[in-house]
Amino acid sequence: MDDPQPLWVQYWNYIGRILRGDFGLSFTYYPTPVSEVIAQALPWTIGLVGIATLLSFIIGTSVGVLAGWRRGSWIDGVLPVATFFSAVPYFWLGLIAIMIFAVWIPIFPASGGYAWGAIPGFNIEFMGSVLYYGILPAVTIILSSVAGWILGMRNMMVTVSSEDFVTVAHAKGLKERTVMVGYAARNAVLPQISGFALALGFIVGGTLVTEIVFSYPGIGFVLFQAVNAKDYPLMQAIFLVITIAVLVANLLADVLYVVLDPRTRQD
Amino acid sequence: MGFIRNRKSLTGLIILGFFVLIAIIGPWIAPYDPDALGDATLAPPSPEHWLGTTQVGQDILSQLLVGTRGVLVVGFVSGAIATFLAVIVGVTAGYVGGLTDEILSALANIFLVIPALPLIIIITSQLPSAGEFTTAAVISITAWAWGSRIMRAQTLSLRNRDFIQASRANGESLWRIVTVEILPNLTAIIASSFVGTVTFAILSEITLAFIGVASISDWNWGTILFWAQSNQALARGAWWWFVPAGLCIALVGMALALINFGIDEYVSPRLRTTAARSRDLKRLGITPRVGFTPVARGHLAPPKPRRRPKPHEPVPAIDTSFAMIEEEANR
Numbered sequence: 001m002d003d004p005q006p007l008w009v010q011y012w013n014y015i016g017r018i019l020r021g022d023f024g025l026s027f028t029y030y031p032t033p034v035s036e037v038i039a040q041a042l043p044w045t046i047g048l049v050g051i052a053t054l055l056s057f058i059i060g061t062s063v064g065v066l067a068g069w070r071r072g073s074w075i076d077g078v079l080p081v082a083t084f085f086s087a088v089p090y091f092w093l094g095l096i097a098i099m100i101f102a103v104w105i106p107i108f109p110a111s112g113g114y115a116w117g118a119i120p121g122f123n124i125e126f127m128g129s130v131l132y133y134g135i136l137p138a139v140t141i142i143l144s145s146v147a148g149w150i151l152g153m154r155n156m157m158v159t160v161s162s163e164d165f166v167t168v169a170h171a172k173g174l175k176e177r178t179v180m181v182g183y184a185a186r187n188a189v190l191p192q193i194s195g196f197a198l199a200l201g202f203i204v205g206g207t208l209v210t211e212i213v214f215s216y217p218g219i220g221f222v223l224f225q226a227v228n229a230k231d232y233p234l235m236q237a238i239f240l241v242i243t244i245a246v247l248v249a250n251l252l253a254d255v256l257y258v259v260l261d262p263r264t265r266q267d
Numbered sequence: 268m269g270f271i272r273n274r275k276s277l278t279g280l281i282i283l284g285f286f287v288l289i290a291i292i293g294p295w296i297a298p299y300d301p302d303a304l305g306d307a308t309l310a311p312p313s314p315e316h317w318l319g320t321t322q323v324g325q326d327i328l329s330q331l332l333v334g335t336r337g338v339l340v341v342g343f344v345s346g347a348i349a350t351f352l353a354v355i356v357g358v359t360a361g362y363v364g365g366l367t368d369e370i371l372s373a374l375a376n377i378f379l380v381i382p383a384l385p386l387i388i389i390i391t392s393q394l395p396s397a398g399e400f401t402t403a404a405v406i407s408i409t410a411w412a413w414g415s416r417i418m419r420a421q422t423l424s425l426r427n428r429d430f431i432q433a434s435r436a437n438g439e440s441l442w443r444i445v446t447v448e449i450l451p452n453l454t455a456i457i458a459s460s461f462v463g464t465v466t467f468a469i470l471s472e473i474t475l476a477f478i479g480v481a482s483i484s485d486w487n488w489g490t491i492l493f494w495a496q497s498n499q500a501l502a503r504g505a506w507w508w509f510v511p512a513g514l515c516i517a518l519v520g521m522a523l524a525l526i527n528f529g530i531d532e533y534v535s536p537r538l539r540t541t542a543a544r545s546r547d548l549k550r551l552g553i554t555p556r557v558g559f560t561p562v563a564r565g566h567l568a569p570p571k572p573r574r575r576p577k578p579h580e581p582v583p584a585i586d587t588s589f590a591m592i593e594e595e596a597n598r
Binding site for chain 1 (some may be wrong): 354379380381384385387389392413466477479480496501502509510512516518521523535541
């Protein structure tokens with residue numbers, strides 16, 4: 001605490017230590033190093049949030065394609081429902097899910113990442129338990145984030161399907177499905193992917209709170225404990241890790257964009 | 268005005284208006300003092316307590332009514348600050364261009380990628396007293412980037428239109444061009460960005476209160492949920508403790524989303540006409556198909572000839588979707 005060195009030297013040393021993966025010791029889990037706490041929590045978050053977000057993107061985009069293509073059909077009825085779910089905070093949907101599926105009809109566990117008896121490791125019992133405990137949080141995340149993808153994709157489909165090349169594709173006598181997927185959706189999905197990259201920061205924030213509600217042993221829950229205990233080294237490190245994760249996901253989305261859009265490869 | 272007549276935005280405005288009214292008169296019409304302890308503890312909804320009571324007998328309806336003000340104040344204050352920042356940064360970057368644009372855009376991109384909620388949680392938890400206005404300030408610092416990006420893209424495309432060129436040739440001052448020529452054309456986008464930011468701010472604020480980071484002495488819907496969660500309302504089956512607050516959040520969020528749909532359809536006619544037309548066609552028994560022009564004798568009104576937009580009214584073909592931004596960004 002009473003370091004005689006000037007601030008910039010301390011900062012420089014701090015950066016140096018971070019590059020070596022040394023974030024100091026956690027106050028909450030003293031004397032465990034922060035890096036170890038994070039290493040334990042990160043796989044849970046990447047597993048839950050990563051898979052749920054990807055699923056939500058895929059489901060939302062597919063429904064959006066149909067909703068934009070067959071306007072006026074029953075799929076339009078999905079839109080108000082989706083809007084409602086997108087307006088609800090993630091954590092509240094989690095609370096409701098716990099109330100219904102863990103308290104009223106106790107078919108899913110209310111909290112935790114795996115059953116008490118299971119021994120962590122690559123055995124069937126543990127993996128099954130992880131899947132079972134992950135269902136409720138994952139469904140919560142998917143339900144509350146899918147609406148944005150549906151609406152975004154629907155609006156892009158509406159815009160793209162009145163373009164001339166779609167009319168030409170129809171005129172050529174191509175199958176409806178080919179035109180929808182290969183012509184309209186192929187083009188409409190591009191802004192959706194750059195949107196995915198940009199929205200990731202928002203989504204990750206929301207899903208971390210889901211972990212808090214479910215006491216899921218991931219980064220969000222650890223951050224919650226760190227905030228309550230004023231555990232600054234842990235908070236700093238968690239924020240850094242989340243930011244880096246979002247940046248990496250952004251990079252991946254950019255690469256995917258280049259793969260999907262030949263125009264970006266020309267120059 | 269088309270925007271008001273739009274069914275979606277009208278519904279949204281009515282719901283939002285209802286909550287604004289509650290925010291103003293809430294503390295006066297609340298039947299009990301939200302802090303007052305009562306005899307009926309953890310009681311389900313009854314004629315005395317419409318939404319039941321908490322573990323220490325506080326009336327939940329009163330907490331909800333009193334708490335509305337905090338939610339809306341933080342939402343609108345952060346929405347206003349963030350939109351103001353977004354307009355300044357976005358319009359400057361788009362209009363001035365060059366190095367200024369590069370720097371401001373980089374700044375906006377950085378703020379866009381930083382996960383906002385963890386940052387807000389960390390900043391607020393380190394501040395000594397996180398009251399309503401502190402929370403609003405922290406939220407708006409992290410929420411302006413999205414709007415500024417859209418604003419920049421739109422300013423870029425406006426900058427080279429004829430009427431701006433003409434006023435520049437006339438020797439009008441920079442201030443006048445920005446305020447009189449550019450800003451009126453950004454109205455719809457500014458409004459939509461404001462509404463979006465308010466939604467984000469309300470959700471963030473409630474999340475902060477729920478996890479106990481913001482001050483829990485002020486009542487707002489998140490505080491109710493915080494107490495419900497910390498007193499095990501779920502395990503005790505006290506659904507009346509947290510369901511109403513969540514429904515209110517959802518209603519406000521939905522109202523704001525509907526208003527934004529209305530704005531979107533207002534600025535992007537394609538979204539509007541296709542929705543309306545497919546409904547008309549359905550009524551005539553024609554299945555609408557993309558790329559085909561339906562022929563119905565005498566039932567459908569011929570399309571109105573398109574007017575050219577005058578400089579001072581919103582340009583109709585503005586598309587707020589990502590395609591536009593990307594196109595501009597790649598230029």
